[in-house]
Amino acid sequence: MVYEGNSLSVSMTEAGIAELVFDAQGSVNKFDQQTVKELDEATAAIASSDGIKGVLVRSAKSTFIVGADITEFTALFEMPEEEVLEWVGKTSKVFDRFEDLPMPSVCAINGFALGGGCEMTLACDLRVADTTARIGLPEVKLGLMPGFGGTVRLPRVIGSDNALEWMTTGRDRNGQKALNEGAIDAVVNAESLHQAARTMLLDAIAGKLDWQSRRQQKQAPLMLNENEAMMSFSTAAAMVAAQAGRHYPAPHKMVATVQKAAALGRDGALELENQGFVSLAKTDACQAQVGIFLADQLVKGKGKKMAKAATKSIKTHAVLGAGIMGGGIAYQGAVKGIPTVMKDIAQPALELGLGEAAKILGKGMQRGKFDGAKMAATLNNISATLDMNAIAACDLVIEAVVENPKIKAAVLKETEDTVADDAIICSNTSTISINQLAKALDKPERFCGMHFFNPVHKMPLVEIIRGEKTDDATIAAVVASTLKMGKTPIVVNDCPGFLVNRVLFPYFAGFSQLLIDGADFTAVDKVMEKVFGWPMGPAYLLDVVGMDTADHASGVMSDGIPERMQKIENDPVTLLYTNKRLGQKNGKGFYNYGKDKRGKPTKVAADEAYALFQGHVAEKRDFDTEEIIARVMIPMANEAIRCVEEGIVGSAAEADMALLYGLGFPPFRGGIFRYIETMGLANFVALADKYASLGPVYQISDGVREMASSGKSYFA
Known part of the structure; x- marks a missing residue:
């Protein structure tokens, strides 16, 4: 045995091949800090051992490596910026040291090779996958970019265009697609994987495969002339701007980092990657998206545990x-x-x-x-x-x-x-x-x-x-x-409305009161869609729900929680309903719906709706963005807090996932509780108090006031 740790081991086999085998004690392999440390120790052991001619990297489990241990991210990312930079720099150097071993390496990929797992495969000289493989760099879904050399190696292996598409979308590839794009060197049946990887490694050892030039390519600047670079990166930047928008900084940072690193060798490019990773780790979007991942794991874990207990x-x-x-x-x-x-x-x-x-x-x-x-x-x-x-x-x-x-x-x-x-x-x-x-x-x-x-x-x-x-x-x-x-x-x-509708209708109530006070529903929709990030603003959402459904549900909520959810006098939603403007159900609500000459759906603010509201609402006036957001979101946040306090939902994390999956809450904000905590509980209390005179839905509970004063968290 060349090396033995808790998560991986290295053993000598015939023909001078050392097999580095990932086999963590849990159900899957992942790059937690202990595994990274062991990889570094194993690399040193290989480098100092006589007789090793090549290294075969594989997994003893049904999947290769699912990525980094995201449960460690919360504590890591709370460290000062320079400490996060030191951590990611040291970790990425572990992959460099493996890549620099003085003998060829081949990776045998089965199942998932994602994030750090994909980066491990890229640190090898050659890669062979089986038909179960799924390979990719999904860090963008956590508001991050690859941090263990992915932005450096992948563009140099498959070209910057393909690499940026991989990284900015976060979509993984099966073995055949990865082969077509040049990310791997062969695809075989699962039962042939180990032997195919050994054969490939023996060919490299024998000089039949030029592994040295492949390694040099990964460590050199990108092979792009000035025009190619301009086309590649301007196209990628435009694609990211169109698809990701301004709320998600990670894909923008990836494009900028790969572009800046194009003329640099591995070390300079990796330094830029480290810096980009740290800058993203400190963003609200990253904290929100990591929070979503952890909340999703909690929800899935609870569901699986309950399902396992089912007797019928x-x-x-x-x-x-x-x-x-x-x-x-x-x-x-x-x-x-x-x-x-x-x-x-x-x-x-x-x-x-x-x-x-x-x-x-x-x-x-x-x-x-x-x-x-x-x-x-x-x-x-x-x-x-x-x-x-x-x-x-x-x-x-x-x-x-x-x-x-x-x-x-x-x-x-x-x-x-x-x-x-x-x-x-x-x-x-x-x-x-x-x-x-x-x-x-x-x-x-x-x-x-x-x-x-x-x-x-x-x-x-x-x-x-x-x-x-x-x-x-x-x-x-x-x-x-x-x-x-x-x-x-x-x-x-x-309870009335259960969780999702119980927190949704105070949001609608805040919107209705804004209209009564003179706001333009199109202006509110624009702010809540473009700035806050909802897929639909409240007027558009009400049209989709249907004014008949909304009016009925608000009656149920009013009967069930009369102390906070009494029907609003002159509610614009009720005015639309009583005038048979039901929304998309009959093509007319806040907006008029139809089709253009090409048959594509149209949505136009309805003059008839404005006419209906006249005399029932204040004279139209402009509200600033912050006030619009506060006036519709505080009621939703307050009711979500009460649902947790009353035990309607088991945790803030479950409430966040319910709103994300049931209403399309903006993922870059992480859910209603993550939104409150990003703002800061004390700041939320102060903001709600500012609008408390607007009515009960703006008045906070004693529970949140006490949590704010004592510095507590809903995610503790």
């Missing part, structure tokens, strides 16, 4: 109520291989539901996501029926009928009378109390909420709502089934 296996679904939402839910189960009965009382609704599923599949085929066989199999998994008895043998029934408590209660009771005693019954309600609906059932312990978001196939979140009498077995089974459907379940306790 869900093999078949039923969806009651077809139409667009029912069709979307039926599609989501069917596309994941779950046989689904879609039941309605009207044939046109069934046809609409089947049409929705077919439309989603058709678009997927156009994008190459599905083939004809997948489309046929999915549609065959959906059985449309008018017969209630067709659901009798289903394990999980999802009620998705009209949002009316009496109708829902009647349908739920009929369902209970039809299905088996151990079948689970769920309601896809967006606002109606699960405890209230449970009163219609003889066995409320097997009932819970299962709130999907529209469009179902695109929105990752499903809120699982626990009623007072829902038992743990029901929640576990529904969480397991949600995961099987490819969705992210977040379990919340019952």
